Amino acid sequence: MLRIQSEHREAMIATAIRALPNEGCGLLVGRSDEVVEVVPSPNVADSARVYEIDPGVLLRTFRHAEVGGLEVIGAFHSHTHSAAHPSPTDVAQAPDPSWHYVLVSLADAATDLRSFRITGGEIVEEVLVFEGEEGHAARRRR
Amino acid sequence: MAAVLRVPTVLRPAMGNNAVLEVEGSTIGEVLARLTETYPTSRVQLLDADGSLHRFLNVYVNDDDVRYLGGLDTPVTDHDEITLLPAVAGGSQ
Numbered sequence: 054m055l056r057i058q059s060e061h062r063e064a065m066i067a068t069a070i071r072a073l074p075n076e077g078c079g080l081l082v083g084r085s086d087e088v089v090e091v092v093p094s095p096n097v098a099d100s101a102r103v104y105e106i107d108p109g110v111l112l113r114t115f116r117h118a119e120v121g122g123l124e125v126i127g128a129f130h131s132h133t134h135s136a137a138h139p140s141p142t143d144v145a146q147a148p149d150p151s152w153h154y155v156l157v158s159l160a161d162a163a164t165d166l167r168s169f170r171i172t173g174g175e176i177v178e179e180v181l182v183f184e185g186e187e188g189h190a191a192r193r194r195r
Numbered sequence: 196m197a198a199v200l201r202v203p204t205v206l207r208p209a210m211g212n213n214a215v216l217e218v219e220g221s222t223i224g225e226v227l228a229r230l231t232e233t234y235p236t237s238r239v240q241l242l243d244a245d246g247s248l249h250r251f252l253n254v255y256v257n258d259d260d261v262r263y264l265g266g267l268d269t270p271v272t273d274h275d276e277i278t279l280l281p282a283v284a285g286g287s288q
Binding site for chain 1: 203204205251253255258260262278280281282283284285286287288
């Protein structure tokens, strides 16, 4: 399970839209299964098909989280023309089995946002709970 | 000469489950060579097959990414803080 506030969802979608035509990306800072902060990053891969978090943003975010008693608990990125599901590239490069990997798909008019755990090449979708939006959370739990 | 190496969670199992290590070496290349001698299973996570820095590993000396310094030849001095962070990358491709 990953718990996020509606402002976090909006921040991830806004990052994805701003990055168009490229994939957008960023990091999730928080505690275990709760997002406290979304940190957008430039996509240094500068590509519509791949992404890479800016190494400077990565280091600063780890330090910033540590100072605040938090952790980097995951990452998000967008798929501009495919579903919100990890690709083989995502799986091959998923660095941390304890992380939450959020995918934002802009492929359809209705933006889709999903979260996954990736362990040893196995993809498991997890429940996304949008705090304060019971209706949306319930749809996600289907 | 000793520097401090900060090891991210995901690399700790290959490095004796240490979060922080004191490391020796006058360059990043020397530091990583000694690390892989001590922890042979970490080699695949640190270096590519040709001995270059792993494409998806970020190595920082203090605040600077070594790719913008001298790569493996980046000098390391006493009390420097070296941080390893796997690149966060992927995509729809």
